[in-house]
Amino acid sequence: MAHRALALKYRPQTFTDLVGQEHVSTVLARAVQGGRVAHAYLFTGARGVGKTTSARILAKALNCETRAREGAGASAEPCNACTSCIEITSGISLDVAEIDGASNRGIADVQALREKVRFSPTGGRYRVVIIDEVHQLSNDAFAALLKTLEEPPPHLVFIFATTDPQKVPDTIR
Numbered sequence: 522m523a524h525r526a527l528a529l530k531y532r533p534q535t536f537t538d539l540v541g542q543e544h545v546s547t548v549l550a551r552a553v554q555g556g557r558v559a560h561a562y563l564f565t566g567a568r569g570v571g572k573t574t575s576a577r578i579l580a581k582a583l584n585c586e587t588r589a590r591e592g593a594g595a596s597a598e599p600c601n602a603c604t605s606c607i608e609i610t611s612g613i614s615l616d617v618a619e620i621d622g623a624s625n626r627g628i629a630d631v632q633a634l635r636e637k638v639r640f641s642p643t644g645g646r647y648r649v650v651i652i653d654e655v656h657q658l659s660n661d662a663f664a665a666l667l668k669t670l671e672e673p674p675p676h677l678v679f680i681f682a683t684t685d686p687q688k689v690p691d692t693i694r
């Protein structure tokens with residue numbers, strides 16, 4: 522049996538599982554259920570409040586195969602059993618990229634990302650890019666990202682997570 526850290530083993534997997542974030546999970550679930558998905562989200566808050574976890578749940582809900590089969594009005598919750606949900610949970614989905622803004626902060630990193638997101642998703646409905654600690658990106662990287670944010674392809678959703686929203690340029694916020 523493989524060892525899993527407790528934080529990973531007990532990480533929330535659905536909007537309902539999120540503790541202390543009821544208002545956020547309700548808004549996100551209603552957006553998913555109603556098909557009113559924005560092309561970019563900015564999650565802010567202190568360390569450990571669930572920004573990245575919420576982003577992963579949103580990514581699963583957007584690409585869940587069971588939800589897609591059930592059609593309009595289906596529950597917003599990801600099933601956590603279909604191939605897409607399992608791949609996203611395991612971190613191996615080709616349609617969901619999770620990037621550490623502190624380690625991949627340069628313009629070259631963002632330009633490479635822009636090339637990848639031009640293409641349609643391989644299996645899910647959306648290509649989701651989660652940039653954790655987005656405030657760590659350089660000014661040049663933000664400038665390169667702005668073009669894609671202003672004119673995103675219809676299949677692309679950005680989720681930015683930060684502990685310091687004041688460091689994110691106004692044009693991105």
